Ligand code: PRP
Ligand code: MN
């Protein structure tokens with residue numbers, strides 16, 4: 001789905017640009033993890049596209065697991081509390097963990113998650129985020145792999161949603177104001 005008509009303002013990254021950046025990051029990960037087996041942990045739902053493309057662009061041995069989390073509080077991300085809705089199915093003791101995310105906005109979700117997973121005694125833990133909004137980050141954290149740093153605008157596509165829609169847009173685009181102002 002590359003054209004859900006009328007709902008977008010402008011394209012930030014085309015499908016081709018995203019694919020090309022994924023290949024670069026995959027090559028970097030393969031080089032960094034040479035000879036090691038990675039346990040990639042994706043965060044539902046946003047990371048589905050990034051996970052699917054990134055792991056297929058890699059040549060390293062990998063396995064896959066998923067978590068689902070949500071922020072507590074009055075609907076705001078800044079409440080500071082993250083609740084685990086679906087936990088890992090695998091034991092990560094001694095494993096090399098790569099958390100895969102679609103986007104870092106405030107950084108709250110990942111700060112919590114890295115802390116939580118660290119307490120389970122993995123051998124290593126790193127983060128790959130396809131997008132990051134540097135202007136929005138309030139919980140700074142070490143992110144080893146970033147696809148693109150983007151402006152603090154409402155973007156959708158490639159897993160990123162607005163009200164759960166537009167994840168299937170193959171480009172990454174800003175949302176037209178009429179969509180979220182109506
Ligand atoms: C979005 C996004 C990240 C998180 C980033 O997920 O996919 O997981 O928010 O925000 P933060 O850096 O401010 O914590 P969301 O909770 O919307 O769920 P989704 O992945 O199902 O869209
Ligand atoms: Mn998410």
Ligand code: MG
Nearest residue numbers: 046160161162
């Ligand atoms: Mg979302």
